Amino acid sequence: MEFKNLNDVKEWIDNSPIEVVISQLNDIDKYNYNNSAIGYNEFFINATDFLKTKIKNNFSTYKTNEFNKFLIEKDNKFIIDISKVEEEFQNKDDQYLKNMINISARKQLATMSYQTRVKEIKDFKTFYNKKWLNVLLWEAKQVYKFQNNFINKSYKIAIRKFKEVNMIISNDDTVFYKKSSKYKPEELNDAKKLFKGELKKLGKNEIDKKIEIYKNYQIFDYDIEFAHNYLIFKRDYVQEKNILTQEHNEEIIKLQSELEENKKNKTQINSEIKVKLKKLRNEFKESLKLTTNKNEIDDLKLEYFDSLNNIKFKNSITLIKDKIKFSKSSYKRKLKKNKVMFETNVSNFRDSLPIERGSLIKNLSITLGIIPGVCQFINKQYIKGSLLFFVGLPIAIILLLYSFGIGNVGGNGIFGLIDFGKSAETTDNFFDIDGRFYFVESILGMLLLFIVIAFFAINYYNSWITTKQIKIGGRPSLWMNTRKYLQSQGVPYVLTLPSLIGILLIVVFPVVATFVIAFTDYGKGSDPANPGQYISWIGFDNFKKIFGGQYGSSFVFVFQWTIIWVIFAGFGGIVVGTIFCLLINNERMYGKKIFRLIMILPGAVPGFVMVLLFSILFSSQTFNNFTNKIFGVYGWTTELALARIALIFVNAWLSQTYIFLLFTGVSQGISKDLYDSSKIDGASKPSQTFKITLPILFSQTGPLLIGQFTGAFSNFGIIALFNSNGSVLSSNGELMAGNPGITDILISFVYKITNDQQNYSYGLGAAFIIIFSLFTVSMAFMGMRNMKAFKKGVV
Missing domain, CATH: 1.10.3720.10 (MetI-like)
Known part of the structure; x- marks a missing residue:
């Protein structure tokens, strides 16, 4: 290519597709460059600038993105203009606001779109040169970044609009408007006082009257409407249960009386059975004489034994007993079906109806959500809250106290890692201080502290999710929903929990202990098994001995072999x-x-x-x-x-x-x-x-x-x-x-280092083990990652 000046270069870049420009620039070799008017360095510096400008302009005219109309250029950068996003919300219907609220689904869709685009680009990389491929990947990344930026900004605006128009959304994505917005606060308070007063006059079993009261006041509050329908479902459930129980009891009484009548004639029934059995045996013997081959004999025996079982086990007493068993099992199935129907109706109605909560309750839920059970109590999840507050929280406090040294056998919790008990030594307890307890219980304290932090973090995340759901009108789950989840989709998590705790104690504990020992002088002269000796931190000294230090040549020799x-x-x-x-x-x-x-x-x-x-x-x-x-x-x-x-x-x-x-x-x-x-x-x-x-x-x-x-x-x-x-x-x-x-x-050499009575060193051995383990695990991972079984998730 021959260029007279830089304008020719710019014109060439402007009039050529980007991938062609990149491909040709990639092919230009410095030694074959023969433009006399423009030097090689000048050409490439300016050509690169022109190309960057074209790529930027090309991106600004990228018309396939939903957010493109919201982009503006500021300080030589593209940003999303909030005012344009605000304008987009003008004259939009409720469905648009609802879509903007669903941030999780939108972000997931954006991520999937980005991943699909990246995979598409990489799958066709043979058709692109490397630099053009990088441009396409950069462009896809920018699109993804702007999509997420637009989603975040539009979500905040949608939340504000929701509050402005008093809109809420139920769990099944149905749009409602706040009932409280239709009435003045004084009217609502008076109505709720009347409602509570009327309820107090009724007894616990007056369900029909309660339903009528809830029906009259459900126009004021979605909670009252939910309670009204809940009582209807419960009344139907109890009525059906009573009908099933009555029918079952009547049937059992009838069958029991029949059984007693038949038992009175037990002697006669047994004699009839004996007569039938005798007759059957005689017929079998007579038929056996007439058989001519083995197949006929086998068929005859099968027929004989079937008839024998029918006579023995299908008499009137046995049949009645079978009917009683069947009636009981059928009764249990019907009760279970009735309960499942009740729970399904409640769950479906719960998802179809929103909830209204004041700002105080929402703020308390997220603020006090760090305390297990409190958020659940605030949101009327009483069973779940009781389990977390009265079971989970005490256990967490006990573990927390132990991790800080309270209740330790001979250590000081995680504080034992400071000097492994050396500062606790006095002339009176010289023989009582054992640094091994400080070491072991400090590691155990770290693991227990991690479990407690994970418990509080999961609980707070659950509180945050619940509060976030309530803010837009979603109802928190009932205990029946939680129990159903634990019995179905949650089974793997429940079964995995004990094994995770076991892994922490059996696998993670030794690994963490090894890492800690590797940075100490634990060994000859610093062995807490001997009175007056304590472990001390020495930093990376053990690793320095291995890499180029005293044990450098030994490590190289052993590692090679x-x-x-x-x-x-x-x-x-x-x-x-x-x-x-x-x-x-x-x-x-x-x-x-x-x-x-x-x-x-x-x-x-x-x-x-x-x-x-x-x-x-x-x-x-x-x-x-x-x-x-x-x-x-x-x-x-x-x-x-x-x-x-x-x-x-x-x-x-x-x-x-x-x-x-x-x-x-x-x-x-x-x-x-x-x-x-x-x-x-x-x-x-x-x-x-x-x-x-x-x-x-x-x-x-x-x-x-x-x-x-x-x-x-x-x-x-x-x-x-x-x-x-x-x-x-x-x-x-x-x-x-x-x-x-x-x-x-390496492993046998470590054994020698840690068992040399003259100069044993557990710290040095642990350092060797860490190096050895990292190398082994990395080799195994590199070997497996390219296997089909590993890629398909078989291993």
């Missing part, structure tokens, strides 16, 4: 198990049962026994002399390379059983039609193995195979039991820090 060990230990079992699975399950293989028995022997014998046997074998003088004579190798437990090879061999032999059984089971489920179809297409046996069998095996067992590798990271048992006794020397000929063995992986 750990990676090698994980790769070969993981692949070793998989390769051996896969090979033997394919060989033994081959249709041309003979003696499959014997070979399968041999392959599962390592799984049948305890693993530690097998490791000890191999350890004795490899360390024996006889075996080493034999391998030295035949192969020229000696020292299977003392030489670095040989000890590691031996360990990999032992692990492959032990772990192949699991892979062998796993792949054998999966391979049995592979359809033979796949092999028949591939054979017709000309596929050979090796092709079937590599194109059908192995892909299916690895895809269906992928997460379990990843588990093989992550398990190898923490396979402490085989390293310890194999007991290779070689030591590692540093470059200057001295033992490395921590004295790592030639076969020590």
Whole structure:
């Protein structure tokens, strides 16, 4: 492209599509640039400015957005003009206001639209160059940002308009107007006083009269209207219940009298049964003589036993007893159906009718909502409020007190983390202070404090949601709605709650404790198990020792071998198990049962026994002399390379059983039609193995195979039991820090550090564990995230 001046550049950019400009600018190479009139740097700086201006102008004329007409440019930026939004609300109907109030649905729709647009752009990225793709993504992000901005502003205006026109919305999105706005405050107060006075004159059981009073005063308040219909539903429910109970009792009395009458004739009934049974047996014997084959005999026996059961269990007494049982079960079903109908009617009417609350009640609900149960009491959710206030709140207070040290066994709650009990030591309690209690109970206090904070946060969120619902006229849920939710959709949450508490104590507690220990000097000389010794904070000193410090060379040595060990230990079992699975399950293989028995022997014998046997074998003088004579190798437990090879061999032999059984089971489920179809297409046996069998095996067992590798990271048992006794020397000929063995992986090296009686250090061990865990978890996650099973949510 040849440009005489910058105007030519601007004209070219203005008259070309943005994606074409970006593509051509992307293709211009500095070394091939040959415009004599304009230099390369000048050209690109100005071309970029021109392009940015065009993109901005293009966005300002973006006509497919509902909020585009509300955008104005100010200080070289686009913003939403509030006055234009206000104008939009002029002469709009109630439905428009209602739509503007529904902020959650609007935001959800905007998010879905944005995500769909981003996915659409990324799906077609092959058609765009990278820079044009970024422009489209930027544009989609700006649209999403302005949509949310418009939704927030329009929501605030809609709320204000709602208040101005005294509009409220029920839970089923029906628009109403406040009844209180039709009357003066004095009229409302007088009417409510008369209403309460008339109610006091009535007894508890005078439902019909109460209904009539509620009907007369329901024009003043939606609550009175709700109570009026609630009483009607309750009256119908009680009447139906009484009718069902009366009918059931009459039927039971009738059946009981019949039963008593039949019991008087029990002797006669039993004698009749005996006669019938005798006759049936004689007929069966006679018929049996006439049969000619086994099928006829079987049919005859079935017919005989059916008749036998009919005579024994379908006499008049048994039939009446069955009728009584059926009547009782039917009565319970009808009562349940009646109750469900009552609750459904109440719930539906509750959703169809709004509620009016004064500003004082709304403010109290949100202000005092932090206290469990208070918001519920204010909004007449008495059962839910009682559970939260009289059960949840006391438990939360007890946990809170414990987390702050009150009621601790020997600690001081979360304050124990300050110095782990050192400041509490005096000459009188020198032998009574145990820093371990301060440590354990401080961690426990942190977890309990987290539970309490979560409880209060969830309660306040529920109060906020309820108050927000009431502000626009929605009625708070009744206890019957809450109970129904807990029995249906809430079941997973109820069942998950105990397991979450268990996870906090069993999983999270040790993890948090490990992190805390890693930043302390917990170990030799600072062991609270010894009187007068206390744990102290040392910051990142333990990590400094690992990365480039005293334990730097030991960490590098052990870490390198750990990676090698994980790769070969993981692949070793998989390769051996896969090979033997394919060989033994081959249709041309003979003696499959014997070979399968041999392959599962390592799984049948305890693993530690097998490791000890191999350890004795490899360390024996006889075996080493034999391998030295035949192969020229000696020292299977003392030489670095040989000890590691031996360990990999032992692990492959032990772990192949699991892979062998796993792949054998999966391979049995592979359809033979796949092999028949591939054979017709000309596929050979090796092709079937590599194109059908192995892909299916690895895809269906992928997460379990990843588990093989992550398990190898923490396979402490085989390293310890194999007991290779070689030591590692540093470059200057001295033992490395921590004295790592030639076969020590990270987990076994940590064990040595924390069990060295001369210089044990739990803090350093915890730091190693953190590094080790982060690496293991990240490797497992990266391995699983690309698996189909992981993407589809199977694991």
